[in-house]
Amino acid sequence: MAVRCSKVKRQFILLIGLFLVLTFILQMVPSYFEVQTNMLTALQFAKFESRLLNNKSFTVANRLNDPVALWKVHPSDDRILLQAKFNPKIDLSLSPKRILLEQGLAGWNVNDGKQAFVDHDCPVKHCELHGHPNGEEFDARIFKEIELNSHFLGGAQAEVRRHSDQVWIMFALESPEASPSYVGLNDVINWTATYRYDSTMMTPYDKFQIYDNFTQISDYKSDKNYAQGKTKLAAIFVSNCYASNARLEYVKELQQYMDLDFYGSCGNLRCDKGEGNNCFQNLQKEYKFYLSFENANCRDYITEKFFLNALRHDVVPVVMGAHPDDYRRAAPPGSFIHVEDFPNAQALAGHLKRLNEQDDEYNDYFRWKRTGQFVDTKFWCRICSLLWDTDLPHQSIHDLEQWWRGENICIGKRRWDEISNSSKLHVR
Ligand SMILES: *[C@@H]1O[C@H](CO)[C@@H](O)[C@H](O)[C@H]1NC(C)=O
Ligand SMILES: *[C@@H]1O[C@H](CO)[C@@H](O)[C@H](O)[C@H]1NC(C)=O
Numbered sequence: 001m002a003v004r005c006s007k008v009k010r011q012f013i014l015l016i017g018l019f020l021v022l023t024f025i026l027q028m029v030p031s032y033f034e035v036q037t038n039m040l041t042a043l044q045f046a047k048f049e050s051r052l053l054n055n056k057s058f059t060v061a062n063r064l065n066d067p068v069a070l071w072k073v074h075p076s077d078d079r080i081l082l083q084a085k086f087n088p089k090i091d092l093s094l095s096p097k098r099i100l101l102e103q104g105l106a107g108w109n110v111n112d113g114k115q116a117f118v119d120h121d122c123p124v125k126h127c128e129l130h131g132h133p134n135g136e137e138f139d140a141r142i143f144k145e146i147e148l149n150s151h152f153l154g155g156a157q158a159e160v161r162r163h164s165d166q167v168w169i170m171f172a173l174e175s176p177e178a179s180p181s182y183v184g185l186n187d188v189i190n191w192t193a194t195y196r197y198d199s200t201m202m203t204p205y206d207k208f209q210i211y212d213n214f215t216q217i218s219d220y221k222s223d224k225n226y227a228q229g230k231t232k233l234a235a236i237f238v239s240n241c242y243a244s245n246a247r248l249e250y251v252k253e254l255q256q257y258m259d260l261d262f263y264g265s266c267g268n269l270r271c272d273k274g275e276g277n278n279c280f281q282n283l284q285k286e287y288k289f290y291l292s293f294e295n296a297n298c299r300d301y302i303t304e305k306f307f308l309n310a311l312r313h314d315v316v317p318v319v320m321g322a323h324p325d326d327y328r329r330a331a332p333p334g335s336f337i338h339v340e341d342f343p344n345a346q347a348l349a350g351h352l353k354r355l356n357e358q359d360d361e362y363n364d365y366f367r368w369k370r371t372g373q374f375v376d377t378k379f380w381c382r383i384c385s386l387l388w389d390t391d392l393p394h395q396s397i398h399d400l401e402q403w404w405r406g407e408n409i410c411i412g413k414r415r416w417d418e419i420s421n422s423s424k425l426h427v428r
């Protein structure tokens with residue numbers, strides 16, 4: 001009897017243990033999915049609007065008398081348009097530049113071969129994409145951040161002879177907090193293609209280009225009344241309940257001071273984003289504000305939560321994530337409210353409630369619509385043109401871990417204004 005009893009107890013303890021392990025694993029799943037979907041959305045959205053502006057648009061930078069150069073981080077120009085229009089003379093009798101997408105074409109929304117360069121109407125199309133190492137020499141190899149760890153690279157380096165003209169590119173859309181360790185990856189990666197402003201090729205989730213004739217935001221008026229018919233104040237959609245920046249705590253605090261509808265697996269409301277995108281259509285119709293709270297406070301980390309969920313759905317984004325300077329640089333002028341514009345959640349709630357009463361002031365957050373447009377960032381064109389640059393510099397990131405995850409790149413639960421020198425991280 002005693003023996004049987006302890007056996008039952010043991011099984012019970014085992015069951016509890018199993019349950020705990022399973023709960024832990026399930027907790028991790030949402031963050032993994034968030035990683036994967038972010039990447040897909042960004043790539044599909046690169047095609048959203050494909051017209052590039054004429055080359056006069058470089059005057060924004062010229063005004064600062066600082067010439068924009070292909071290979072050098074610029075204080076006020078992300079160099080995307082310059083790189084996209086770069087048209088080096090090429091010798092078509094040479095074989096095309098071959099670009100290997102490590103781990104295959106899946107998730108990139110492209111086909112084998114030259115198609116991507118044709119589709120985006122690239123100035124230089126003499127390049128090919130490959131999803132499999134087929135024994136040929138490649139001119140460039142692209143590693144997504146998830147694949148990029150010392151184990152994988154150690155193996156890859158041994159497996160393929162690397163000549164000094166071959167360019168190894170790190171592609172990243174996720175924050176340093178969602179990336180593996182890069183310790184030891186010293187002088188391995190030649191170019192970076194990330195949302196970080198100081199990347200070799202900046203790859204933001206979206207790019208808003210201000211027209212040449214832009215004067216100042218106060219000269220513009222909103223094109224219509226965006227408050228019309230909206231009956232609800234604010235909404236947030238969150239599927240990943242874990243966030244290093246304590247966004248959930250902030251949301252709970254805000255809810256004490258204002259009406260805030262909380263959708264997603266960590267909120268009390270549900271909306272299935274899968275079904276014909278109704279969620280965001282309702283957001284657009286009913287709500288005045290959308291909380292575009294990223295899951296990490298990291299420099300330049302501004303995702304589709306801002307560009308797609310909010311700006312493309314005519315709700316004013318209230319943002320938490322990157323430094324306010326990073327938003328000012330990436331966002332359409334006057335298009336957002338940063339949580340750090342206010343000392344605390346109560347003050348922010350007060351501001352939102354006041355805007356709820358003042359349609360004129362609310363509509364000021366839409367003046368940006370007349371100041372510019374979203375443009376295709378021409379990722380594939382830029383890679384192809386840069387690979388054909390006859391002055392292509394030989395370069396590599398000396399310490400990738402330090403570059404990606406250095407001091408004050410991500411700041412956890414802290415506010416940016418607590419970090420006095422955080423603006424000095426990049427050339428500005
Ligand atoms: C603008 O680009 C076109 C071709 O894209 C080129 O012919 C023209 O010289 C450029 N203009 C300036 C001012 O750079
Ligand atoms: C500014 O330029 C844009 C794009 O070229 C044009 O649509 C708009 O009408 C211009 N605005 C003014 C005030 O000239």
Ligand SMILES: *[C@@H]1O[C@H](CO)[C@@H](O)[C@H](O)[C@H]1NC(C)=O
Pocket residue numbers: 163164165166167168187188189190393394395396
């Ligand atoms: C790429 O980096 C490696 C390692 O530092 C270097 O030997 C090579 O010259 C670099 N190539 C280019 C094209 O930058």
Ligand SMILES: *[C@@H]1O[C@H](CO)[C@@H](O)[C@H](O)[C@H]1NC(C)=O
Pocket residue numbers: 407408421424425
């Ligand atoms: C920021 O300032 C602190 C001390 O004031 C210093 O230790 C740190 O190195 C600085 N960080 C950067 C990135 O400049």
